[in-house]
Amino acid sequence: MPSSGNSYKVRLLLSLLDLPCEIVDCEDATLEIAQARADGRLPFGKVPVLELDSGRLLPESNAILLYLAQGSHLIPADPFHQAQMTAWMFWEQNQHEGVIAVRAALRNYPSRAHLVTPERLADLLDRGHQILGMMEQHLSGRDWLVDGGMSLADICLYAYTHTAEERGGYDMARFPAIRRWCARIAALPGYQELFA
Numbered sequence: 001m002p003s004s005g006n007s008y009k010v011r012l013l014l015s016l017l018d019l020p021c022e023i024v025d026c027e028d029a030t031l032e033i034a035q036a037r038a039d040g041r042l043p044f045g046k047v048p049v050l051e052l053d054s055g056r057l058l059p060e061s062n063a064i065l066l067y068l069a070q071g072s073h074l075i076p077a078d079p080f081h082q083a084q085m086t087a088w089m090f091w092e093q094n095q096h097e098g099v100i101a102v103r104a105a106l107r108n109y110p111s112r113a114h115l116v117t118p119e120r121l122a123d124l125l126d127r128g129h130q131i132l133g134m135m136e137q138h139l140s141g142r143d144w145l146v147d148g149g150m151s152l153a154d155i156c157l158y159a160y161t162h163t164a165e166e167r168g169g170y171d172m173a174r175f176p177a178i179r180r181w182c183a184r185i186a187a188l189p190g191y192q193e194l195f196a
């Protein structure tokens, strides 16, 4: 889904690792996504989905990242660092995405307009600033989320964080360490923008 941060995580990883893949666009509220769902190609009803050459289907953006990055430098060899990486990836789905991505979706997708109330937007703004505050505190004095170097955790959290201001309406001036971390990722060889 070209406008989706969850889909972008996968596109960014493919580009950073220079992995070949055919991208099939299924934008929100289009015939293409309805057809993919009807054809049984979205195991959990959502995108992204990775389809292997064997025809096996893998849903969930973070599971796809873990599968595609096996053996690469983006999965730490040290078991504790690897567990820290997965902790951030669970946190992204548990805490971050359901607030930061949801506020962006409410503001940007006409299909979600009927779900918008001023109270809901205000609550998501407040909770989002708290969540971003946690990332800010962690990234102050560190280059990457996990000790030992860049990992999938950075790709995963970058997806919705780097557009939090533009799409979500969050005040990123409050979070200089996050802005420096975003610039670090955007400078990586093979980096691809959300709308490339």
Ligand SMILES: N[C@@H](CCC(=O)N[C@@H](CS)C(=O)NCC(=O)O)C(=O)O
Binding pocket: 001, 004, 005, 006, 007, 028, 029, 033, 045, 046, 047, 048, 059, 060, 061, 062, 093
């Ligand atoms: N936890 C899932 C979330 C997937 C998800 O919510 N996908 C959205 C796009 S971000 C989607 O499929 N939207 C279209 C729809 O629901 O019809 C993941 O990380 O892949």
